[in-house]
Amino acid sequence: MATKMENTGPAVMGLNTHNRQLLGQPKAPSQLGPQTVSSQSGKEPMVTQKPANASQERPGIRFGDDWKKSLQLPAKDSRVKTSDVTATKGNEFEDYCLKRELLMGIFEMGWEKPSPIQEESIPIALSGRDVLARAKNGTGKRGAYLIPLLERIDIKKDHIQAVVIVPTRELALQVSQISIQISKHLGGVKVMATTGGTNLRDDIMRLDEEVHVVIATPGRILDLIKKGIAKVDKVQMMVMDEADKLLSQDFVVIIEDIIGLLSKNRQILLYSATFPISVQKFMAKHLQKPYEINLMEELTLKGITQYYAYVTERQKVHCLNTLFSRLQINQSIIFCNSTQRVELLAKKITQLGYSCFYIHAKMMQEYRNRVFHDFRNGLCRNLVCTDLFTRGIDIQAVNVVINFDFPRNAETYLHRIGRSGRFGHLGLAINLISAEDRFNLKTTEDQLMTDIKPIPGSIDKSLYVAEFHSVNPDCEAEAPQPGEGSEAQ
Numbered sequence: 001m002a003t004k005m006e007n008t009g010p011a012v013m014g015l016n017t018h019n020r021q022l023l024g025q026p027k028a029p030s031q032l033g034p035q036t037v038s039s040q041s042g043k044e045p046m047v048t049q050k051p052a053n054a055s056q057e058r059p060g061i062r063f064g065d066d067w068k069k070s071l072q073l074p075a076k077d078s079r080v081k082t083s084d085v086t087a088t089k090g091n092e093f094e095d096y097c098l099k100r101e102l103l104m105g106i107f108e109m110g111w112e113k114p115s116p117i118q119e120e121s122i123p124i125a126l127s128g129r130d131v132l133a134r135a136k137n138g139t140g141k142r143g144a145y146l147i148p149l150l151e152r153i154d155i156k157k158d159h160i161q162a163v164v165i166v167p168t169r170e171l172a173l174q175v176s177q178i179s180i181q182i183s184k185h186l187g188g189v190k191v192m193a194t195t196g197g198t199n200l201r202d203d204i205m206r207l208d209e210e211v212h213v214v215i216a217t218p219g220r221i222l223d224l225i226k227k228g229i230a231k232v233d234k235v236q237m238m239v240m241d242e243a244d245k246l247l248s249q250d251f252v253v254i255i256e257d258i259i260g261l262l263s264k265n266r267q268i269l270l271y272s273a274t275f276p277i278s279v280q281k282f283m284a285k286h287l288q289k290p291y292e293i294n295l296m297e298e299l300t301l302k303g304i305t306q307y308y309a310y311v312t313e314r315q316k317v318h319c320l321n322t323l324f325s326r327l328q329i330n331q332s333i334i335f336c337n338s339t340q341r342v343e344l345l346a347k348k349i350t351q352l353g354y355s356c357f358y359i360h361a362k363m364m365q366e367y368r369n370r371v372f373h374d375f376r377n378g379l380c381r382n383l384v385c386t387d388l389f390t391r392g393i394d395i396q397a398v399n400v401v402i403n404f405d406f407p408r409n410a411e412t413y414l415h416r417i418g419r420s421g422r423f424g425h426l427g428l429a430i431n432l433i434s435a436e437d438r439f440n441l442k443t444t445e446d447q448l449m450t451d452i453k454p455i456p457g458s459i460d461k462s463l464y465v466a467e468f469h470s471v472n473p474d475c476e477a478e479a480p481q482p483g484e485g486s487e488a489q
Contacts, residue, residue, distance in 0.1 A: 067100060074110040091119050096126065098151050101185035106147065109181055115140035120293045121269075122148050130290040131269045132283055138418055139295070141271045142178055145239045150179065152237065153212050155188045160230060162237040164215040165258070167245040168388060169195040169365065170372050175241065176215045189213065196220045197365035204229050218246065218254040225261050235262055243270040244411075247278040259286055273418065274411055304417055305463045307455035308431040308441060316404060316432050317348050323402065323430060324354055324382075326458075328465045331375070331397045333419050334384045337405040345404060346384040358384040390415035399464050401429045406437040410447035420464075428464035430455060 091114055093106055114122065117135035124131055125148035135141055149162050166172050176193035183189040190210055194203050195217040203220075207229050214221065214230065224230035238259075240246050246255055259268075268287055270279065283290055311319050320334070334349075336342045339360040346358035357380045359371045375383050376395050383389070384404075390412060401420045407413045420427025431452065433441055445452055 105182040
């Protein structure tokens with residue numbers, strides 16, 4: 001079934017014709033696994049942690065008690081993990097002298113032991129020293145900076161004490177939700193997420209109240225600072241997540257302006273999977289004797305198996321349909337190189353009978369939030385997107401990434417395939433290669449020192465499938481039966 005992608009008219013955003021599911025309809029989310037938290041849908045509000053009375057929630061806890069017995073732990077994740085996260089020194093979170101209330105939040109997130117990047121980073125960040133950390137996608141960088149950040153927050157002080165800057169709105173929402181989950185027992189840590197595309201008046205009202213941590217995109221936080229709304233003169237810690245992107249030409253001028261408005265005694269933490277020359281220049285200019293961490297002896301994740309399929313442009317949709325029928329997909333992310341192709345492909349996938357959402361930067365923010373929220377909660381199996389979704393998005397149910405359009409550079413390829421195989425789990429990356437992509441494929445292999453193999457007739461499920469179920473049962477129940485073009489279950 002060789003199908004050419006044609007412009008058949010605009011797809012209806014959020015409407016799944018096969019499941020008759022409209023994104024705006026409320027639907028109970030399914031379980032996503034141990035490290036998943038629900039983000040708010042609709043607009044992108046500030047999320048604050050209301051003061052909690054620990055004694056009311058845990059009335060039986062007294063000094064000397066085994067407080068771990070009272071924790072509400074998620075189901076244990078028994079999936080196989082690679083050495084990217086298991087090759088640790090054997091440390092425990094308790095070894096870092098963290099507040100008991102913070103430890104409670106960490107364990108209730110399902111984080112049992114620190115990963116290598118967390119082992120290296122947490123004690124240094126707690127000491128107040130600048131950090132330049134390089135680690136692979138999906139190995140725990142969020143926890144590596146959020147744990148020391150929240151540990152150092154003094155809830156008795158009613159001013160902004162930490163700022164986390166991220167390149168995308170979706171990542172800002174995700175980081176704020178993780179912050180709230182970890183800090184829920186700390187008794188009053190207030191976290192605010194603010195990004196472009198939302199009402200500035202709402203942010204003014206929120207910042208008029210007590211805020212300890214601000215998680216923001218660069219343009220919005222600079223705007224709030226310059227207007228005198230966000231007071232950052234007492235900020236003690238600034239984190240740059242996905243630092244390579246933040247120091248690219250798109251953001252570097254804004255970042256420089258923000259740094260200039262902070263106290264000279266601030267601590268700066270930089271985290272990324274890749275560190276180009278721009279990061280080195282920034283480090284020399286703004287960081288004071290930074291502690292450098294490099295856990296990137298190999299660039300690509302060990303748990304991700306990579307294949308390519310050589311096809312013509314007209315054969316791509318047919319090839320994708322074949323993959324859907326033969327692979328055991330829990331959730332998949334499918335990348336295109338333009339917003340127009342994202343919408344066209346999403347419509348084609350829906351016409352083939354598969355549940356499919358799409359997301360790109362030109363969509364209204366409230367729709368982006370809803371798609372991101374619902375996909376994370378397992379309401380749909382497949383997501384088509386642009387490179388908007390390559391930065392830091394952590395959805396552990398994703399076990400397959402498909403590059404419908406091969407990326408233009410090796411760095412983008414690395415971030416795309418890193419959406420699968422999160423936190424040391426197994427993943428599969430499949431690249432649809434046309435004649436024009438052959439040079440980029442060879443360049444990517446050389447630069448990343450990796451081997452992308454031709455796709456075999458049958459792919460061993462043990463390479464990318466583990467016992468982990470997250471997709472909403474309604475999605476599976478309404479899918480076509482095997483033999484009718486459905487995904488193999």
